[in-house]
Amino acid sequence: MNARAPWAVKPETSRGRLYPEPEAPTRSPWQRDRDRIIHSSAFRKLQYKTQVFVNHEGDFYRTRLTHSIEVAQIARSIARELDLDEDLTEALALAHDLGHTPFGHAGEEALGTAMKPFGGFDHNAQALRIVTLLESRYADFDGLNLTWETLEGLAKHNGPLRRPPAYVADYDQKFKLDLATHPSAEAQVAAMADDIAYHSHDMDDGLRAGLFSIDDIAHLPVVREALATAKNASFDMSPPRLRHETNRRVINALVTDLVTETRARIDKLAPSSSDAIRHARAPVVAFSPAMAESNRVIKEFLFARMYRHWRVNRMTAKARRVTSEIFAILHAAPNQLPDDWRGRAGDVPGTQRVAATVADYIAGMTDRFALDEHSRLTDISVSG
16 A cells, blocks of 8 residues: 555545444455446446447447456556545546436537436435445445545536535535535546546547547647657557557557646645645646646547547437437336336336436447337337
């Protein structure tokens, strides 16, 4: 275990769990949280949930699971460099996407539209809902009974929540998560590692899919320098090797800048505890202004050339339609839900209770299951 800085989260000052449990003799509280997350049903389903491409489009494209593993690897490396708690950082990185719907952002947008009359849908709130309610593995409580520090980081890893989603606000009444403050440095690292992983692997997947070429990204900041260095490493490098060599240099540049800027911010703040990080005026884990601007340029390129590519648009339109139609059918006829879900929804169509249950049901689907369920609900030739 790394030697932790004074501002790192520490097991001895943990605020514990909602339902008290004896501590494990061989694992820290956050090692137990990480293990519970990895063994959860929601985590296993990430293997068949989309990042950008629908799961069946290719074996080499990222899924929510491979993305989460890459985020955890980057986050843990940064945490080690900054003398933070690696296990809490890893747990948060692995859990951050648990609440995502099938079909990536297309599925979330469709479910958000369907749920608008009923309070909306937010994947971060759904992740908290999963680990505090929907996972049913233990005899004494619903959810995973994670520590306060993990729940806090999961709820607000992107910053303070002034107007939290309904479920987060309701849960906060039961187990106060200090929603108005920043999260721990560990949670901030997990959030920034998510950005690093997104940009690097979406460029990789976009190149692999032929949505753009290596020449198309040669002008981008950070990428430009990484590509030039990679080309100098070998003058007869194959395209797949060049793609990988460029991508790993981009990740290294982003991580190096993040660590340097974070150390400077911590030196200026001089925090004496993890609570000092939480009550700081601004996040301590951040890119330098120049790197933040470079990231913005990369994000704009990916939005225009990848996320809005005509091939991706076609998939997105179909995914929205599938998600919307499943919701509409089951919300109007909850008697078509499987028995365990039907018991939670009740028998009165169109209610808030039915909407929340159907949203939970859809959010937990994999891409493949959602496509199959849509066929079962709409195609008379397919058995239910």
